[in-house]
Amino acid sequence: MSANRPAAVVVLAAGEGTRMKSATPKVLHDICGRSLVGHVVAASRTLDPQHLVVVVGHAREQVTAHLAAIDEGARTAVQHEQNGTGHAVRMGLEELSGDGVSLDGTVIVTCGDTPLLTGATLQSLADTHAADSNAVTVLTAEVPDSSGYGRIVRDPDSGAVTAIVEHKDATEAQRAIREINSGVFAFDARLLTEALGKVRTDNSQGEEYLTDVLGILREAGHRVGAAVAGDHSEIAGINNRVQLAEARRVLNDRLLEEAMLAGVTVVDPATTWLDVSVGYEPDAVILPGTQLLGGTRLGGGCEVGPNSRLRDTVVGAGATVSNTVANGAEIGAGASVGPYTYLRPGTRLGTKAKAGSYVEIKNSDVGEGTKVPHLSYVGDATIGEHSNIGAATVFVNYDGMNKHRSTIGSHCRTGADNMFVAPVTVGDGAYTAAGSVITKDVPAGSLAVARGQQRNIAGWVARKRPGSAAAQAAGDVSEEGSGVREERQGEGS
Numbered sequence: 406m407s408a409n410r411p412a413a414v415v416v417l418a419a420g421e422g423t424r425m426k427s428a429t430p431k432v433l434h435d436i437c438g439r440s441l442v443g444h445v446v447a448a449s450r451t452l453d454p455q456h457l458v459v460v461v462g463h464a465r466e467q468v469t470a471h472l473a474a475i476d477e478g479a480r481t482a483v484q485h486e487q488n489g490t491g492h493a494v495r496m497g498l499e500e501l502s503g504d505g506v507s508l509d510g511t512v513i514v515t516c517g518d519t520p521l522l523t524g525a526t527l528q529s530l531a532d533t534h535a536a537d538s539n540a541v542t543v544l545t546a547e548v549p550d551s552s553g554y555g556r557i558v559r560d561p562d563s564g565a566v567t568a569i570v571e572h573k574d575a576t577e578a579q580r581a582i583r584e585i586n587s588g589v590f591a592f593d594a595r596l597l598t599e600a601l602g603k604v605r606t607d608n609s610q611g612e613e614y615l616t617d618v619l620g621i622l623r624e625a626g627h628r629v630g631a632a633v634a635g636d637h638s639e640i641a642g643i644n645n646r647v648q649l650a651e652a653r654r655v656l657n658d659r660l661l662e663e664a665m666l667a668g669v670t671v672v673d674p675a676t677t678w679l680d681v682s683v684g685y686e687p688d689a690v691i692l693p694g695t696q697l698l699g700g701t702r703l704g705g706g707c708e709v710g711p712n713s714r715l716r717d718t719v720v721g722a723g724a725t726v727s728n729t730v731a732n733g734a735e736i737g738a739g740a741s742v743g744p745y746t747y748l749r750p751g752t753r754l755g756t757k758a759k760a761g762s763y764v765e766i767k768n769s770d771v772g773e774g775t776k777v778p779h780l781s782y783v784g785d786a787t788i789g790e791h792s793n794i795g796a797a798t799v800f801v802n803y804d805g806m807n808k809h810r811s812t813i814g815s816h817c818r819t820g821a822d823n824m825f826v827a828p829v830t831v832g833d834g835a836y837t838a839a840g841s842v843i844t845k846d847v848p849a850g851s852l853a854v855a856r857g858q859q860r861n862i863a864g865w866v867a868r869k870r871p872g873s874a875a876a877q878a879a880g881d882v883s884e885e886g887s888g889v890r891e892e893r894q895g896e897g898s
Contacts (some may be wrong), residue, residue, distance in 0.1 A: 409531040410592050412456065412510035413489030417855040418442045418517030419462025419484040430464040431518040431643065432469055436653040438680025441643055443475050443522035444656075445801070447681075450476070452531060456543065458500055460484050460493045461518065470514045489612025490588075491604045498598060504760040508594035511535065514615065515589045518643045518650055522589065526634050533805065534591035541597070541619055544589040546637035551561070554585035555616075557631055558829035566629040569616055584633065591613070591632075596622055602759060609623070610848065637824060646819035656681075664691075669703070686722070718748070721756070732765075737773070769800075782806075785827065787817030795839065796821045802834025812821075814849065 423433025432442035439447065442459065449457055457476070461468045461794030462484040468679055482500035484493045484876055487606065490869070494514055501508065511531055515522065526544070542700040543566055545557050551572075556579050558568040569586050570579050594898065600618040608614065623629050643649050648795035661671050668687030671677050678696045689703040692710030701715045704722035709744055711728065718731040721738035729743040736742055739757040746760050751768035754760060758771045761778040769783045772790035777783055785802040788794065792813055795822045802808050802826050809827035822840035831837065832849030841855040866876050 409511065409528070409535045411454040411502060411513050411531055411591075412453050412499075413542070414452065414454040414457045414513045414515065414527075415494055416442065416445050416449065416457070416459040416488060416515055416517050417493050417497075418445075418468060419460050419465075419487060419493055420518075421487075421579050422518070422644065425649075426646075426794070428884070431466055432468060433464075434643070434649055436520055436649065437656045437678075437684055439520075440471060440475070441520045442472070442522040445515055445517050445522060445679075445841060446472070446476050446479060448524040448527055449513070449515065452527055454513070456498045456501055456506060456508075458482050460497045462487060466765040487612075489606075489610065490615035491601055491613030491617060494597070494615055495601045495613070498601070503633045507829045510594055512592045512594045514592065516642060519535065519587075519640060520643065521639045521641055521655055522594075524641060526636075526639055527589075528646070529634075530589065530591050530632045531591070533630065537630045538590070538628065539594050539630040540622045542630045542632055543619070544587040544591075544634060544640065545584050545631045545839075546587055546634040547583045547584070548585055548637045551580070551583050551585050556580070556582040556585060557584040557858070559584075559631070564618070565621070572678075584631075585640075586616075587634065589640065591619070593627075595891055596890070675708075689720075700855050772895040786811045786813065786825075788813040789817070789833065789893065791815060792817040793819070795819050795823055795837075798823045798825070800824075801826045 410788060413855050418432045420431065423435065425431045433440045433825050438525045441598045443462040450889065455595050457478065458480045459472055460482045466513060466678055469481050472481060472611055480500060482497045482602050484496045507856035511534055513527060513531060530542060530544045549823045555571050556575055556729065557566055558570055559565065560567050567648050588639055597618065600621040603621050604613045604617045619629050621748045623767035623798055626753040637656050641652060643652055655676055660681065661674045661677060664679065664685055666672050673693035676693045680698045682699060683697045683701050685703040686705035688706045690708040694712040695710035696714040697725045699717040702719045704720055706722050707724045709720060709723060709726045713729045715731045718734045719735045720726055721740060722737055723742045724736050726736060729746045731748035734752040737756040737758055740754045741759045742751055747765040748760065749767035753770045755771055755773035755775065757774050759778060760766055763780045764777050766777065767784045771788050774791040775788050777794045778796065780796050781798040781799060784801045785799050786807050792815060798819060800811050811825045811827040812830045814831055814833035814835065818836045819837045820841060823837050825844045826842065826844045829843055829846060830848040834850045835847045836852045838848065838852065838854040838856065841853060845854055847853040866879055870876050
């Protein structure tokens with residue numbers, strides 16, 4: 406932990422974000438599995454501040470509820486009217502002082518729409534602030550094109566910041582400056598509180614600007630410094646969907662690089678997407694077109710993809726998952742899933758189990774080595790070890806009112822086109838015949854046959870479809886020649 410622990414971090418998240426054109430508050434838009442404000446709060450937490458307060462305003466009930474869900478220790482302050490950034494910071498400090506908190510040390514102020522800002526950069530800002538004994542330190546960045554941004558003007562001798570000049574007010578020489586203001590600051594807590602009380606509203610917007618604090622402190626003889634972010638993309642704020650997509654790409658690239666450096670093979674980074682909470686072990690392989698979301702975990706040597714989307718899913722070591730959608734599933738070591746498989750919440754596949762093509766499984770345990778190869782639905786079931794579920798099997802688990810559970814034992818062989826009408830149990834080592842509708846328990850080691858007898862009506866095609874291609878293929882058998890003979894074929898054994 407750094408010795409420069411902030412007294413407080415104030416996150417400004419009160420704006421409406423009209424350019425997002427969304428019913429969702431801007432700071433609650435998601436990138437890589439976390440809201441915009443959630444990214445800022447997470448980065449702020451790495452500094453271990455004594456207090457963290459988020460200033461909310463627009464849709465404050467939604468934002469406050471979200472903050473309570475992601476960070477129980479974060480406090481909120483309400484900016485009822487959008488009266489500027491200085492006013493927002495003042496609301497944040499008043500929330501703390503209202504509980505008798507007396508801030509002594511550094512206050513970091515950041516924005517709730519800067520999801521690319523890292524904890525390391527915030528720590529560097531706090532360290533520079535302390536090392537240079539500044540009253541305020543501005544986080545800046547050098548950008549390829551500074552058009553439209555506030556330029557940082559420094560004293561050529563001391564390096565202190567002498568002004569932040571907006572683009573429209575800048576001279577030609579100042580417009581050539583590539584160092585810009587990020588809107589993120591470190592303040593001396595006592596001096597910030599005093600200066601906020603002196604901020605005026607005699608400007609075109611009639612608002613309290615936080616940047617006015619810099620001038621107030623500088624005129625009082627205090628030093629204003631700057632800390633330069635190593636990557637200018639970190640300070641990017643999100644104001645519309647285009648910028649949201651750009652930030653998502655940058656953050657995803659960071660996550661992929663981290664995974665690859667940790668020993669994960671990512672075949673096509675351009676089509677692979679990770680959430681910040683995804684975990685992995687060395688030698689996992691991610692094939693193109695794959696999304697790993699939520700709390701998904703990849704075991705060593707597993708292979709996921711192509712074209713798969715896994716959320717909150719654990720993939721065991723050496724498992725393969727192809728063309729699959731999985732949500733809240735557990736896939737055992739060495740298991741095989743896909744292609745074109747849907748694993749719903751509560752699915753647990755044992756070691757070396759198989760869920761094959763066009764299989765859907767929900768809330769079911771599939772034992773070690775058991776196979777559900779193709780064209781089947783398994784819902785609310787427990788299947789033992791080394792059993793085989795025939796093609797086109799359906800576990801009929803819903804009676805229109807309630808869900809019921811079925812149990813298939815170990816080393817069972819169930820026929821194709823079976824229906825298991827829950828609740829029903831098939832004992833260990835039992836078989837069921839193809840086309841059966843199983844409504845009663847099957848004892849261990851038994852063969853269950855539950856289907857009607859086959860009936861063949863000879864000459865039917867010739868009589869009912871005379872002259873057709875089918876009749877000609879059958880030899881155009883006439884009714885007179887064949888008679889009206891019916892054959893009944895029993896079940897057999």
